[in-house]
Amino acid sequence: MEFFDRFAVPNPTFTIYASMVAIGLTMLAILVGITYFKKWGYLWREWLTTVDHKRIGIMYLISALLMLFRGGVDALMMRAQTAIPDNTFLNAQEYNEVFTTHGVVMILFMAMAFVMALMNFVTPLQIGARDVAFPRLNALSFWLYFMGAMLFNISFVIGGSPDSGWTSYFPLAGNEFSPSVGTNYYMLSIQIAGLGTLITGINFIVTILKMRAPGMTLMKMPMFTWSALITNLIIVFAFPVLTVALAMGTMDRLFGTHFFSIDNGGMDMLWANFFWVWGHPEVYILILPAFGIYSEIIPTFARRNLYGYKSMVISIVAISALSFLVWVHHFFTMGQGALVNSIFSISTMAIAVPTGVKIFNWLLTLWKGKIEFTTAMLYSVGFIPIFTIGGVTGVMLAMASADYQYHNTMFLVAHFHLVIIPGVVFAMIAGLFYWWPKMFGFMLNEKLGKASFWAIAVGVCLAFFPMFISGLDGQARRMYTYSESTGFGIWNMISFIGASMLAIGFILIVYNIYYSTRYASRDISSDPWNARSLEWATHSPVPDYNFAITPEVQSLEAFWDAKKKGHKLFKGNYKEIHMPNNSGVPFIMCCFFFLLGFALVFSMWVVAIIAAIGIFSCMAHRSLEQDHGHHISVEEITKTEEKLGGAKK
Amino acid sequence: MRELFPAKQVMGYFFSLLLTVIALAVYFVDMSYQVAMTILLVTAFVQAGVQLVVFMHAGESKDKWSIYTTVYYGVFIALVTIFGSLLTLIWGY
Numbered sequence: 001m002e003f004f005d006r007f008a009v010p011n012p013t014f015t016i017y018a019s020m021v022a023i024g025l026t027m028l029a030i031l032v033g034i035t036y037f038k039k040w041g042y043l044w045r046e047w048l049t050t051v052d053h054k055r056i057g058i059m060y061l062i063s064a065l066l067m068l069f070r071g072g073v074d075a076l077m078m079r080a081q082t083a084i085p086d087n088t089f090l091n092a093q094e095y096n097e098v099f100t101t102h103g104v105v106m107i108l109f110m111a112m113a114f115v116m117a118l119m120n121f122v123t124p125l126q127i128g129a130r131d132v133a134f135p136r137l138n139a140l141s142f143w144l145y146f147m148g149a150m151l152f153n154i155s156f157v158i159g160g161s162p163d164s165g166w167t168s169y170f171p172l173a174g175n176e177f178s179p180s181v182g183t184n185y186y187m188l189s190i191q192i193a194g195l196g197t198l199i200t201g202i203n204f205i206v207t208i209l210k211m212r213a214p215g216m217t218l219m220k221m222p223m224f225t226w227s228a229l230i231t232n233l234i235i236v237f238a239f240p241v242l243t244v245a246l247a248m249g250t251m252d253r254l255f256g257t258h259f260f261s262i263d264n265g266g267m268d269m270l271w272a273n274f275f276w277v278w279g280h281p282e283v284y285i286l287i288l289p290a291f292g293i294y295s296e297i298i299p300t301f302a303r304r305n306l307y308g309y310k311s312m313v314i315s316i317v318a319i320s321a322l323s324f325l326v327w328v329h330h331f332f333t334m335g336q337g338a339l340v341n342s343i344f345s346i347s348t349m350a351i352a353v354p355t356g357v358k359i360f361n362w363l364l365t366l367w368k369g370k371i372e373f374t375t376a377m378l379y380s381v382g383f384i385p386i387f388t389i390g391g392v393t394g395v396m397l398a399m400a401s402a403d404y405q406y407h408n409t410m411f412l413v414a415h416f417h418l419v420i421i422p423g424v425v426f427a428m429i430a431g432l433f434y435w436w437p438k439m440f441g442f443m444l445n446e447k448l449g450k451a452s453f454w455a456i457a458v459g460v461c462l463a464f465f466p467m468f469i470s471g472l473d474g475q476a477r478r479m480y481t482y483s484e485s486t487g488f489g490i491w492n493m494i495s496f497i498g499a500s501m502l503a504i505g506f507i508l509i510v511y512n513i514y515y516s517t518r519y520a521s522r523d524i525s526s527d528p529w530n531a532r533s534l535e536w537a538t539h540s541p542v543p544d545y546n547f548a549i550t551p552e553v554q555s556l557e558a559f560w561d562a563k564k565k566g567h568k569l570f571k572g573n574y575k576e577i578h579m580p581n582n583s584g585v586p587f588i589m590c591c592f593f594f595l596l597g598f599a600l601v602f603s604m605w606v607v608a609i610i611a612a613i614g615i616f617s618c619m620a621h622r623s624l625e626q627d628h629g630h631h632i633s634v635e636e637i638t639k640t641e642e643k644l645g646g647a648k649k
Numbered sequence: 650m651r652e653l654f655p656a657k658q659v660m661g662y663f664f665s666l667l668l669t670v671i672a673l674a675v676y677f678v679d680m681s682y683q684v685a686m687t688i689l690l691v692t693a694f695v696q697a698g699v700q701l702v703v704f705m706h707a708g709e710s711k712d713k714w715s716i717y718t719t720v721y722y723g724v725f726i727a728l729v730t731i732f733g734s735l736l737t738l739i740w741g742y
């Protein structure tokens with residue numbers, strides 16, 4: 001019995017027990033359902049072992065939506081707790097766990113997965129490639145992310161959630177102040193998911209640099225591909241810092257080292273320093289793909305080419321370098337001297353310049369365009385004003401001396417939500433509506449889509465604008481309650497109403513997916529938006545091999561010019577196509593990773609060693625395995641192309 | 650025969666052995682902490698460069714510019730991170 005005590009949740013409440021039962025029943029229902037419908041084989045062959053970038057993208061998408069709901073419920077709980085003064089819906093400890101989980105889930109397991117989903121699905125298609133450079137590694141990336149996310153999520157019912165904030169600052173996150181295993185979960189699950197991200201980074205840089213269609217020089221790449229390239233570059237340079245910091249934190253917690261302790265030569269602020277050396281580039285990892293998505297959608301629906309392509313490229317390259325030069329703005333109040341703060345203050349403000357250039361470019365693309373307000377376009381246009389408010393308040397925060405006033409208040413919370421929600425979430429939803437027909441061969445309902453936009457746009461403003469005021473009035477972030485005499489009540493109530501509208505918006509999106517899956521017409525063309533880049537030049541849904549004949553590119557808007565100027569994209573005849581084989585090893589290897597993480601969380605060394613041996617065996621298997629892929633014959637290509645409605649010219 | 654003998658690699662091998670010996674000497678020879686750290690840092694960076702250029706064949710393919718750009722970018726970020734951290738946590742504190 002003693003052995004099992006460690007798995008108990010430290011401060012159980014009725015809700016936690018209820019969720020345990022709910023999770024148990026759901027798992028059982030899924031298992032029984034799959035068995036009953038005899039879907040195990042299908043699941044294994046088509047999904048768990050797949051190395052196809054499109055299917056991996058779709059799995060990221062499903063995971064991101066699941067995580068959106070987990071994080072969203074957390075958000076609603078926090079807003080409900082603070083909606084009225086002196087509320088007792090959540091106690092202080094529960095509130096700590098909820099905001100920590102919310103932050104980690106939303107940034108690392110929702111936003112990152114959403115970015116990965118669209119990058120995986122779209123980039124190879126946009127550059128006219130058959131898959132990514134290392135398809136097997138791509139599957140490994142996904143499963144690492146997935147297992148990391150699952151490991152993090154079970155902390156809620158086994159052993160207790162982390163409670164020291166998504167930033168997990170030491171010494172608070174050390175054993176002395178966080179004795180439960182929660183923070184172990186934080187360190188290990190983010191470590192596992194982070195490895196996956198790092199691998200994706202390398203994979204996509206190679207893919208984009210090496211596998212572009214003939215004729216597509218770097219300056220003829222679509223803007224989304226450019227942003228994917230730069231994003232992955234930032235990933236490769238930023239994530240190792242996180243990896244090292246997490247490893248050090250893990251050792252502090254599990255093995256009694258003193259990297260981040262206050263005694264024995266440790267330095268607690270070193271954690272904060274490392275965290276933000278990664279953390280600030282991370283926010284740009286999230287925002288750049290979003291910028292790329294807007295740069296695809298806005299020209300498509302303004303019916304003009306993107307204004308200032310070159311300056312767009314230069315500004316994202318500038319952002320990528322600058323994003324590594326500003327991290328100290330997250331702890332201006334640590335106590336370092338005025339010189340240091342001034343340096344980072346200025347570099348932070350400098351970042352607003354290339355960002356501004358991009359905003360003006362989008363505005364100038366809209367200028368004189370024949371704008372068509374589809375759902376994707378509504379989100380893209382709605383992004384501009386709301387994001388600008390978030391960005392401008394960022395510049396206010398960037399003034400070090402003023403930041404002493406704003407730091408750790410609700411003002412900061414308002415800032416980052418007003419950049420991240422229009423910046424990342426709007427973009428992902430817009431991208432979802434835009435690329436959905438390419439993914440699944442039917443369109444999402446526009447009426448429901450527009451309704452969701454209005455609920456979400458109004459919801460965001462209602463939820464976060466009041467925080468500017470209550471923050472300036474002195475409401476600190478991460479406080480579970482406040483007294484009536486502070487006068488914060490009204491602002492928090494408005495905020496709660498906004499949060500509820502956001503929830504309605506997201507439910508509308510999910511309902512839209514259900515509704516369109518059942519009722520939408522399957523009879524659509526492969527280019528329903530009259531778009532401009534290569535992904536629209538192949539069939540919807542896309543065949544395994546993406547393009548029957550590798551396209552040849554002559555101009556920046558290759559597909560548009562093929563339609564309007566008669567450039568010929570597909571020359572020659574079908575040839576045999578070489579494709580990679582599926583493999584179950586990445587999935588199995590990541591199950592071992594999950595086991596390893598779980599064992600380390602609870603310091604179960606024997607299990608950890610067994611799991612580690614499992615991981616190395618999978619790697620050895622890969623090194624010794626002979627796998628030459630398979631070939632798709634010309635006949636098969638001809639048959640597939642005919643079934644999909646005829647060859648592409 | 651001349652073309653077959655990997656002279657560059659053999660020389661690189663000896664050079665990297667030499668670098669290792671110098672770094673190892675830091676442990677045996679008595680010197681101040683600052684000098685020791687400087688020697689270690691310099692030999693480490695040179696060592697990494699030798700590995701990249703000689704043994705991992707950076708610069709021998711058509712797209713060597715993209716390899717070198719990435720390497721320079723990486724060095725830039727590494728230096729910024731190290732010296733930036735020193736600046737905020739020690740020198741400017």
Ligand code: HEM
Nearest residue numbers: 283287329330352391394395397398406407408416419420
């Ligand atoms: C216009 C450019 C921007 C500037 C000048 C800026 C400036 C700042 C500053 C100075 C802080 C720290 C404030 C404090 O802790 O007191 C901050 C926090 C933050 N910013 Fe921004 N920011 C900008 C854009 C963005 C973007 C585009 C994102 C995300 C997509 C973002 C996400 C965040 C997050 C998540 C935090 C707070 C994290 C935390 O403490 O939990 N910012 N920003």
Ligand SMILES: [Cu+2]
Nearest residue numbers: 280327329330
């Ligand atoms: Cu930042």
